[in-house]
Amino acid sequence: MSGPATNPRVRDRSRAYDIVLFGATGFTGKLVAEYLVRHLDEGALRLALAGRDLGKLEGVRAGLAAIDPRAASLPLLRADSADRASLDALAAQASVVCTTVGPYARYGAQLVGACVAHGTDYCDLTGEVQFIRRMIDAHQEEAERTGARIVHCCGFDSIPSDLGTFMLQEAMRARHGAPLDAVHFFAGESRGGVSGGTIASMLTLLEEAKRDRAVRRIVGDPYALVPDAATRGPDGSDQRGVRHDAALGMWTGPFVMAAINTRIVRRTNALLGYAYGEGFHYTEAMSTGKGPAGLFRAAAMTAGLGAALGALQIAPLRSLLAKHVLPAPGEGPSAEAREKGFFVVRLVGEGRAGDGAKVVLRGRVEGKGDPGYASTARMLGESALCLALDGAQLDAPGGIRTPASTMGPLLLERLRAAGMVFRVEET
Numbered sequence: 001m002s003g004p005a006t007n008p009r010v011r012d013r014s015r016a017y018d019i020v021l022f023g024a025t026g027f028t029g030k031l032v033a034e035y036l037v038r039h040l041d042e043g044a045l046r047l048a049l050a051g052r053d054l055g056k057l058e059g060v061r062a063g064l065a066a067i068d069p070r071a072a073s074l075p076l077l078r079a080d081s082a083d084r085a086s087l088d089a090l091a092a093q094a095s096v097v098c099t100t101v102g103p104y105a106r107y108g109a110q111l112v113g114a115c116v117a118h119g120t121d122y123c124d125l126t127g128e129v130q131f132i133r134r135m136i137d138a139h140q141e142e143a144e145r146t147g148a149r150i151v152h153c154c155g156f157d158s159i160p161s162d163l164g165t166f167m168l169q170e171a172m173r174a175r176h177g178a179p180l181d182a183v184h185f186f187a188g189e190s191r192g193g194v195s196g197g198t199i200a201s202m203l204t205l206l207e208e209a210k211r212d213r214a215v216r217r218i219v220g221d222p223y224a225l226v227p228d229a230a231t232r233g234p235d236g237s238d239q240r241g242v243r244h245d246a247a248l249g250m251w252t253g254p255f256v257m258a259a260i261n262t263r264i265v266r267r268t269n270a271l272l273g274y275a276y277g278e279g280f281h282y283t284e285a286m287s288t289g290k291g292p293a294g295l296f297r298a299a300a301m302t303a304g305l306g307a308a309l310g311a312l313q314i315a316p317l318r319s320l321l322a323k324h325v326l327p328a329p330g331e332g333p334s335a336e337a338r339e340k341g342f343f344v345v346r347l348v349g350e351g352r353a354g355d356g357a358k359v360v361l362r363g364r365v366e367g368k369g370d371p372g373y374a375s376t377a378r379m380l381g382e383s384a385l386c387l388a389l390d391g392a393q394l395d396a397p398g399g400i401r402t403p404a405s406t407m408g409p410l411l412l413e414r415l416r417a418a419g420m421v422f423r424v425e426e427t
Helices: 027-037 054-065 069-073 084-093 109-117 129-146 159-176 196-211 213-220 258-271 291-312 315-324 335-340 371-389 403-417
Strands: 017-022 047-051 076-078 094-099 121-123 149-151 182-191 243-245 250-253 281-289 342-352 358-368 399-401 421-426
Touching: 017 027, 017 084, 017 371, 027 047, 027 054, 027 371, 047 054, 054 069, 054 076, 076 084, 084 094, 084 109, 094 109, 094 371, 109 121, 109 129, 109 149, 121 371, 129 149, 129 196, 129 213, 129 258, 129 399, 149 371, 149 403, 159 182, 159 258, 159 342, 159 358, 159 403, 159 421, 196 213, 243 281, 250 291, 258 281, 258 403, 281 291, 335 371, 342 371, 358 371, 371 403, 403 421
Parallel strands: 017 047, 017 094, 047 076, 094 121, 121 149, 149 399, 182 281
Antiparallel strands: 182 342, 243 250, 250 281, 342 358, 358 421
């Protein structure tokens, strides 16, 4: 085992690899590998693949060679999420570790610990608020000391929320010299399935919450991830029922990912020194359209979500659904289905100009490709590239961080160049 860093490391690309992708043999891991291989020319990217089974890694590498023949010579590293020595060896060689191995609450803690110890930047796809809280409690101080930037939630949860809000706030400050008082996020039209990894993470969370009252408190706390528990804003529980939003002009229902996204946005605000204001108000919901049809969809969706969550609370039903109905980790849609997917997000920000006049900013985030797979692979891939290749331009210190507080404008620029829409309009 290599010794831990004694000072924050200099990001001079002196380590053997710019990015080590851990979990490259999984369904989502393969998609991220394909994305990164298509960027080997960017900064002469030095990429390595890591996982438990070298034979499977060799198979993945052979498939990547069909995209770019240079991939045939990608280094392969054996590492196991339960073997700390192998994770230390991995982290010591990498500028950035990008991991798709979840559920993170079950498999992710030792890798975070290794990256923190070696001052290695890290990004993942977790949507598990209880896992992030544990990482903050266990590693925040040491990560600040070693300079490791541990960036959680770099996929569909929570980049559209986090960067979308950051985008609106930056536009408000540039135009009116003050932050928005509130931002409301609405997940809208989309096509795509829920990934097996997301389902596994949700089931793990439900199991932990049933056993542990402390987990239930964390999951139910809208400010569970802010650094100082005493600094709390005006937000309460996430939306649970059907509502009509006058600013959007649509009916809305609960959005299942609000439970993690809202916490990430609030942590970003705190890590940025409350740049959005200590009284900043943030909400998320699912928009279902206008008129009676929109109301019907909102009601049906709310009832369906409630029934599904209720069924998952019952252990025998949860086991039955996991075994016979829900997608398992490693499973996912075909390439054709992923290509047909898309998502649209609308944001409405409210604030006051210097003269006291009310300002409303509207934002839009769009992605092509299945949100949970194609778009998520793009967002995680660009996050890893940003940390690895733009690291010298990032002034974020070490710590347990969020996408916007670490990479804000640079990641926005990257994702726009990669085909995503991040747009602001004033009304």
